[in-house]
Amino acid sequence: MGILNKEELRKQIREGKEVSLDGILDEFKGLLKEALQTATQEELTSHLGYDKNQESQNPNYRNGYSKKTLKSKYGEVDVEIPRDRDSSFEPKLVPKRERLLKGSEDLILSLYTKGMSVRDIQHHLDDLYGYELSEQTISNITSAIIEKAKEWQNRPLESIYPIIFMDATVLKIRVDRVVKNIAAYIMLGVTLEGKKEIIGIWIGENESSKYWLTLLNELKNRGVEDVLIFAIDGLNGFNQAIQAVYPQAEIQRCIVHQIRSSLRYVSWKDRKAVAKDLKTIYTANTEEDAQLALTEFNDIWGKKYPHISQSWSNNWNELSTFFKYPQAIKTLIYTTNPIESLNSNIKRKTKSKGSFPTIDSAFKLLYLATQEVQEKWKKSSMRNWSEIYPQLSIFFSEIMEKYTK
Numbered sequence: 001m002g003i004l005n006k007e008e009l010r011k012q013i014r015e016g017k018e019v020s021l022d023g024i025l026d027e028f029k030g031l032l033k034e035a036l037q038t039a040t041q042e043e044l045t046s047h048l049g050y051d052k053n054q055e056s057q058n059p060n061y062r063n064g065y066s067k068k069t070l071k072s073k074y075g076e077v078d079v080e081i082p083r084d085r086d087s088s089f090e091p092k093l094v095p096k097r098e099r100l101l102k103g104s105e106d107l108i109l110s111l112y113t114k115g116m117s118v119r120d121i122q123h124h125l126d127d128l129y130g131y132e133l134s135e136q137t138i139s140n141i142t143s144a145i146i147e148k149a150k151e152w153q154n155r156p157l158e159s160i161y162p163i164i165f166m167d168a169t170v171l172k173i174r175v176d177r178v179v180k181n182i183a184a185y186i187m188l189g190v191t192l193e194g195k196k197e198i199i200g201i202w203i204g205e206n207e208s209s210k211y212w213l214t215l216l217n218e219l220k221n222r223g224v225e226d227v228l229i230f231a232i233d234g235l236n237g238f239n240q241a242i243q244a245v246y247p248q249a250e251i252q253r254c255i256v257h258q259i260r261s262s263l264r265y266v267s268w269k270d271r272k273a274v275a276k277d278l279k280t281i282y283t284a285n286t287e288e289d290a291q292l293a294l295t296e297f298n299d300i301w302g303k304k305y306p307h308i309s310q311s312w313s314n315n316w317n318e319l320s321t322f323f324k325y326p327q328a329i330k331t332l333i334y335t336t337n338p339i340e341s342l343n344s345n346i347k348r349k350t351k352s353k354g355s356f357p358t359i360d361s362a363f364k365l366l367y368l369a370t371q372e373v374q375e376k377w378k379k380s381s382m383r384n385w386s387e388i389y390p391q392l393s394i395f396f397s398e399i400m401e402k403y404t405k
Contacts, residue, residue, distance in 0.1 A: 037082075
């Protein structure tokens, strides 16, 4: 088996013979060629119904080979694919007219998901694997994912998500020949089993109650009957839409976003002190203590930064929701961190792209990025879920009894 044989490889190294990675790769490509040819010969045997050199009444028979150069993630591999007399044989492992070996498409999609442009992928394949694919071929491979992404976006959902997080990330997308900053909204749900699930991705220019109402009605139509708690950023009009579609749901506005908003217009020399005094509000043990801390904050900073106290007072009903819950639930819902970490990951992947040529191209990359993360999430549940679930079952007993029978 050449130098890929473990014992032979050890022997060559002991004898001081040079063993190069290129040599190992060449040997591996030889094995790959042999395996592909053997497999397609077996496919043809199955198609014809008799072995080579065996007598048969079948008028169809073996008819030589077709030479083919396959492009793979290991480089180019020359193979001979068997043919039959009436050309009815359709190999599955190496389909007719296909020049790209299975697995290479996965490699291209993986590179695309990591933020590489079509041209960058083309150069990468040429430099690393020694074969060229046209930009159009690579673009076609990545474009084929859009239908799958749209099917995913419209798939049926769970009947209940105890907690849903919603946050936005801003992307640069070309619309009508002009590059604009457009928000992409990603919704993350937590299932009854405590698993994180990306519910959907929406890319749009406007935040309004009507927009959110359409989005939430879409969730209803996809099967979501109940949501216990929405943890959201300060999305304009979203709270009104939630109250209309899921009137029993609680709303928790993200404390971290509120702090960022509060500090936006604070002078640099005051920032540390203002942040410290704000902390006394959201780390209070009870809502009453938090309100008292807000009053004290206003006494200190109200004249210099009146907008801060005003904003906290205006949004208090949604900022203070988490105070009624035990610590495990508080920690989970007071911020949209579970989805912000996903958005940070997406930002890293999109940074190198500059801007997207279309909304579809942006949606495609977001879909691939979220699916990559979703695979990792399958292995674990939310932290402390075994403690959180029973508490939610008590706080929302009327809703939860439908799902605990």
